[in-house]
Amino acid sequence: MADNTASLKIAFNELRGTHRILVEEDAACCGNCAHAECSSLLDSTPEAVGYIFYHSQDIDNAADGELWLGHAARDGMPAKVVPLVTASCLEDHGFKVDWDGSMNRRLMVHIPEGPERDYFRRQLEWDDEYYDEYSEGDEEEEEKSGEEGGGKSGGKAAAG
Helix, strand or coil: CCCCCCCCHHHHHHHHHHHCCCEECCCCCCCCHHHHHHHHHCCCCCCCCEECCCCCCCHHHCCCCCEEEEEECCCCCCCCCHHHHHHHHHHHHHCCCECCCCCCCEEEEECCCCCCHHHHHHHHHHHHHHHHHHHHHHHHHHHEEEEEECCCCCCCCCCC
């Protein structure tokens, strides 16, 4: 079993280097956006055979012990090469990986209690702090715009 945060990073680095799989951590807001970003990266990285990712919505599950990884192979590559190589590499580094073999399903990596999960918990805390600060700024802007009479709707009543 993995005993520190470095083991996940080591596995990801091995996937990047030895196996030529792009690994995008906290890739985007959701699966659709992450696939779009990763596909674009894949297009600009001819040596890569495919990609894996987790997105920001996956961090909450990872903090609870389940890291879900999306995946895709480059056109012309066997579709299952990326998830199979990824699962094997992660298992070699002490992680339990579940996958039913369906290309429509993501890999689920069991994250053990301890430093590995704590890493994702810290990411959640940072995200919460960041988004709280960000949304406070939006609220202040809305209040300021409202005081000036214009608001974001240009003074028109919103359709209900």
